[in-house]
Amino acid sequence: MPSVFIGRCHSYDEEEVERGVREAVLALGGIGRFVRPGQRVLIKPNLLLFKPPETAINTHPAVVRAVATLVQEAGARAVIADSPGGGTGFNAAALRRLYRITGMDEVARTTGAGLNLDCEALEVPFPEGGTVRRLDVMRPAAAADTIINLPKLKTHGLLRFTGAVKNLFGLVPGRIKLGYHTKLRDTERFSGMLLDIVLWARPVLTIMDAIVAMEGEGPSAGRPRQLGLLIAGEDATAVDLAALDIIRLDPQTVPTVRVAVHRGLTTGRSADLEVVGLPLAEARVADFDVPMTGSPEVLLTPPGIRRWLEQQFVARPRASDRCTGCGICAQNCPVEAISLRSGHAYMDLRRCIRCYCCHELCPQHAIELRRSALARLLARV
Ligand code: SF4
Ligand code: SF4
Known part of the structure; x- marks a missing residue:
């Protein structure tokens, strides 16, 4: 090596x-x-x-x-x-x-x-x-x-x-x-x-x-x-x-x-x-914080069902109250899954491909990545 x-x-x-x-x-x-x-x-x-x-x-x-x-x-x-x-x-x-x-x-x-x-x-x-x-x-x-x-x-x-x-x-x-x-x-x-x-x-x-x-x-x-x-x-x-x-x-x-x-x-x-x-x-450091936004248990599954599991269990983006409606996330969403309504960004999760470009680029750090309660439970297990 x-x-x-x-x-x-x-x-x-x-x-x-x-x-x-x-x-x-x-x-x-x-x-x-x-x-x-x-x-x-x-x-x-x-x-x-x-x-x-x-x-x-x-x-x-x-x-x-x-x-x-x-x-x-x-x-x-x-x-x-x-x-x-x-x-x-x-x-x-x-x-x-x-x-x-x-x-x-x-x-x-x-x-x-x-x-x-x-x-x-x-x-x-x-x-x-x-x-x-x-x-x-x-x-x-x-x-x-x-x-x-x-x-x-x-x-x-x-x-x-x-x-x-x-x-x-x-x-x-x-x-x-x-x-x-x-x-x-x-x-x-x-x-x-x-x-x-x-x-x-x-x-x-x-x-x-x-x-x-x-x-x-x-x-x-x-x-x-x-x-x-x-x-x-x-x-x-x-x-x-x-x-x-x-x-x-x-x-x-x-x-x-x-x-x-x-x-x-x-x-x-x-x-x-x-x-x-x-x-x-x-x-080595013992306590480096790596959030479970992706899902190792999903990544270890066969490709055929991985996509469905990703949609179910991988973290979903959501704009918090810090959103100022600047539109940068919408401009950079590769599948046009974000719309702006009344100065706030909304994600269409059926279209969202979980690329997290919006999370990466939001200047206000307003986008939260949330996993479902079931996914959090499974991750703990
Ligand atoms: S980039 Fe951030 S602040 Fe701008 S519209 Fe999207 S979520 Fe809101
Ligand atoms: S995660 Fe990617 S696909 Fe989903 S809303 Fe954000 S930029 Fe669009």
Whole structure:
């Protein structure tokens, strides 16, 4: 199994983070193993929402800055790129705003890295894909010589966990992401597509920002949780496995891992990882809060009846009193299941495919994910 580095990093102090990132990269063989002079290196942080670093929604700029510094030092050209969540914000004006709010423009100013403003989508063939044979990706991803993946450790309504594998979904530009939710309603097929993106992008290095993670109602409405860790490796699935072990979440309940195991991309066992740096046992936290919005017992059923069970037992979105009627959820619902009435959002649960894009994107964190009483009872049992 591939190596994963785990290191302590207690704060986002720029010097401390740079030390931590240098230590991680050195432990994995040095930046020269991953980047060559003259290459165009796409750095892919998680920039889910137009929110500042202290919200713990996006990859912290101190981590991006440290990686961009190493890439530039190696004589390569770093370009920071992401497409924010849902269909919003993938045009040059919105990206400028995103970079300003998330601290990326300061990273670019201090390191010399570029900020992507190219919003063109390319359809690329991927005949070896396990779920999809063609992918829609942002042009700079296709044009890059190599990709460095900088996810944030967070919980996730649909997939329970978002880390290295899920982060690369941001290479799919703008509203095209909604089309993938519509086409791939089954959680395992959606996870299969995410793995196809990883296999297509072949990121040479993943460094996960687990300094302040997000627990609870992630990936945007949860609580920041200090873990004080950087987790790095060449293999995105291995980095995710290490992160899951640290937060004590059973990998078998995470669809991206289950599909990766099924495809033979990983054993799904953190015990098979070769861990350098901090041992897993010393990094583990016992009480990381992962809500039961998805349903492991549903995910373990045969596909034929899974869809029906998902409709019955997987959490349902509902707009709370915090809803201001802004309409962002309705604009980003891939199946048009949300309507606005008297300044409040209502979900048509017969149409809803439980993708939780609305929960992810609501700026008021107004969308609650509720499981039925029967589902809660079954989960306890
Ligand atoms: S639920 Fe959130 S995103 Fe939807 S209309 Fe209300 S405030 Fe806006
Ligand atoms: S209502 Fe929310 S969870 Fe349901 S399909 Fe629409 S965006 Fe997805």
